[in-house]
Amino acid sequence: MTTSFGPSYVRAIAPYVAGKPISEVAREFGLDEARIVKLASNENPLGMPESAKTAMAQAASELGRYPDANAFELKAALSAQYDVPADWITLGNGSNDILELAAHAFVEKNQSVVYAQYSFAVYALATQGLGARAIVVPAVQYGHDLDAMLAAISDDTRLVFVANPNNPTGTFIDGPTIEAFLSKVPRHVAVVLDEAYTEYLSADKRYDSIAWVRRYPNLLVSRTFSKAFGLAGLRVGFAIAQPELTDLMNRLRQPFNVNTLAQAAAIAALNDKPFLQKSAELNAQGYQRLTQAFDKLGLEYVPSHGNFVLVRVGNDDGAGNRVNLELLKQGVIVRPVGSYGLPQWLRVTIGLPEENEAFIAALEKTLATA
Numbered sequence: 001m002t003t004s005f006g007p008s009y010v011r012a013i014a015p016y017v018a019g020k021p022i023s024e025v026a027r028e029f030g031l032d033e034a035r036i037v038k039l040a041s042n043e044n045p046l047g048m049p050e051s052a053k054t055a056m057a058q059a060a061s062e063l064g065r066y067p068d069a070n071a072f073e074l075k076a077a078l079s080a081q082y083d084v085p086a087d088w089i090t091l092g093n094g095s096n097d098i099l100e101l102a103a104h105a106f107v108e109k110n111q112s113v114v115y116a117q118y119s120f121a122v123y124a125l126a127t128q129g130l131g132a133r134a135i136v137v138p139a140v141q142y143g144h145d146l147d148a149m150l151a152a153i154s155d156d157t158r159l160v161f162v163a164n165p166n167n168p169t170g171t172f173i174d175g176p177t178i179e180a181f182l183s184k185v186p187r188h189v190a191v192v193l194d195e196a197y198t199e200y201l202s203a204d205k206r207y208d209s210i211a212w213v214r215r216y217p218n219l220l221v222s223r224t225f226s227k228a229f230g231l232a233g234l235r236v237g238f239a240i241a242q243p244e245l246t247d248l249m250n251r252l253r254q255p256f257n258v259n260t261l262a263q264a265a266a267i268a269a270l271n272d273k274p275f276l277q278k279s280a281e282l283n284a285q286g287y288q289r290l291t292q293a294f295d296k297l298g299l300e301y302v303p304s305h306g307n308f309v310l311v312r313v314g315n316d317d318g319a320g321n322r323v324n325l326e327l328l329k330q331g332v333i334v335r336p337v338g339s340y341g342l343p344q345w346l347r348v349t350i351g352l353p354e355e356n357e358a359f360i361a362a363l364e365k366t367l368a369t370a
């Protein structure tokens with residue numbers, strides 16, 4: 001008899017593929033760790049802000065105690081920053097935790113969740129982990145088709161995930177279009193608006209999603225400290241929503257899901273405007289440089305509003321993995337996106353100028369000999 005533990009919907013899940021760690025690539029390819037460039041996980045190439053390091057060092061003496069389960073100070077800082085009451089905020093162990101919590105808090109097993117083709121992998125994981133039905137709406141130009149997503153909402157739909165900008169494609173939907181969508185979504189369907197890259201948006205692209213949270217009781221805005229704030233390793237994300245949704249998430253949340261060091265660092269990073277500004281500027285310059293190189297190489301890419309670019313490196317379905325392997329041999333780690341149904345493409349995080357140059361040189365070399 002073959003044993004099969006666990007529900008069939010859990011066995012059907014394809015595990016999340018993370019960016020390869022530097023140490024692993026060094027071991028596998030016999031390279032010096034110091035010379036490896038990692039542009040695979042959309043981390044901030046500046047690393048952690050100094051302000052956050054200082055705050056963590058101060059908090060380190062408290063680690064014998066449990067974290068503040070309600071994260072009073074971090075919530076107060078977020079409440080002041082975004083002008084919402086503290087009881088509209090839910091903290092997560094990264095915003096991945098928020099996305100999972102939302103699925104568990106709003107959806108039952110026999111109900112459905114709507115999200116777009118080529119959208120963030122965690123939407124599928126959170127849906128499948130419940131045994132709920134996924135309604136995956138075909139993308140248009142690699143981005144969300146909000147009209148089609150609206151039309152796809154069925155009687156049993158309880159949640160829609162919208163990523164803006166989207167990962168891994170970098171596509172962006174303007175504010176008025178999102179608000180028009182929100183105004184038409186039935187009120188018993190929660191909308192998670194995942195804004196992991198919002199701090200990278202140029203001034204002309206910004207919109208006030210927190211104002212929509214005040215207007216739409218079914219809207220939850222999700223943000224993270226992992227990208228522009230530079231704290232990916234600490235795992236802090238947060239959600240802003242009206243108390244009805246927030247209260248449900250808080251019932252399910254692990255009481256100590258955000259640790260003491262993470263809480264302290266997040267407060268410091270939130271208030272470090274110069275760091276955010278520098279991160280956004282560096283990103284804009286790096287975007288220009290990478291896309292200029294892609295243009296020169298005649299490579300198609302999707303115009304991006306995040307800190308990464310999706311680039312097509314060949315016209316056959318082996319291209320992504322093949323080019324990725326050649327880049328790895330040269331000590332450059334990017335992200336193949338075959339698991340997203342994009343086997344001809346690679347996603348590259350925008351790095352420091354010298355990291356971008358190393359990637360471009362390795363890519364040019366690979367394509368010249370392909």
Ligand SMILES: *Cc1c(COP(=O)(O)O)cnc(C)c1O
Binds near residue numbers: 042093166194235
């Ligand atoms: C990176 C990312 C997240 C969050 O990551 P955490 O580190 O868990 O906060 C969420 N959504 C999208 C679209 C992302 O790209």
